[in-house]
Amino acid sequence: MLLKRLFLVVTIVFCTGIAFATENLTENAAESEQTKAHGSPWQFEAGISAGRPTPIMLNAGVGYNNFFFRGMGGGFHLGPSEYWVGFRGSFAWKFFRELPFSLDLGLGGGYAFANAPNYIHKALNRANKVKYVRPYNYKESLDISAEVRANIYGVFSYIAIPVHCFMKHDEPTVIWQVGYAYSF
Numbered sequence: 001m002l003l004k005r006l007f008l009v010v011t012i013v014f015c016t017g018i019a020f021a022t023e024n025l026t027e028n029a030a031e032s033e034q035t036k037a038h039g040s041p042w043q044f045e046a047g048i049s050a051g052r053p054t055p056i057m058l059n060a061g062v063g064y065n066n067f068f069f070r071g072m073g074g075g076f077h078l079g080p081s082e083y084w085v086g087f088r089g090s091f092a093w094k095f096f097r098e099l100p101f102s103l104d105l106g107l108g109g110g111y112a113f114a115n116a117p118n119y120i121h122k123a124l125n126r127a128n129k130v131k132y133v134r135p136y137n138y139k140e141s142l143d144i145s146a147e148v149r150a151n152i153y154g155v156f157s158y159i160a161i162p163v164h165c166f167m168k169h170d171e172p173t174v175i176w177q178v179g180y181a182y183s184f
């Protein structure tokens with residue numbers, strides 16, 4: 001069901017982008033040729049995003065023509081058993097690079113780890129004066145994913161569906177991020 005909805009949303013966004021691109025193509029043909037003649041094939045970006053499984057990530061990317069590499073990472077440490085960390089990297093092919101709207105399709109991988117205190121387990125261990133259970137909960141995943149990223153004027157939505165999970169402790173079914181990336 002989720003894949004059908006994802007396919008429907010990507011199709012609608014793709015068709016909308018094509019409609020806007022063909023409408024503005026005749027108006028901006030001369031301007032576009034000037035930009036291509038003097039523009040650089042390199043493109044860089046930096047930004048921030050929020051999502052799952054890592055709540056907040058910093059993003060950086062570098063692209064040459066339509067081929068793009070992105071790296072994302074983030075972490076937070078609140079106490080000895082309360083923290084999270086995550087890293088992701090991806091290689092993607094960028095469609096509609098010249099337009100304000102772009103769609104990236106690619107392959108990536110990532111690692112996420114989260115640790116949080118479990119007060120019920122702590123109370124159980126204190127009551128028995130023996131450590132029967134871990135006093136914290138954790139999630140850990142390492143995966144290779146198929147990825148889709150839609151970007152319009154720097155605001156992006158990123159969805160990754162794990163193809164293979166190496167660590168199968170609470171493995172994610174869908175990884176997503178929403179954020180802003182400034183391109184230069």
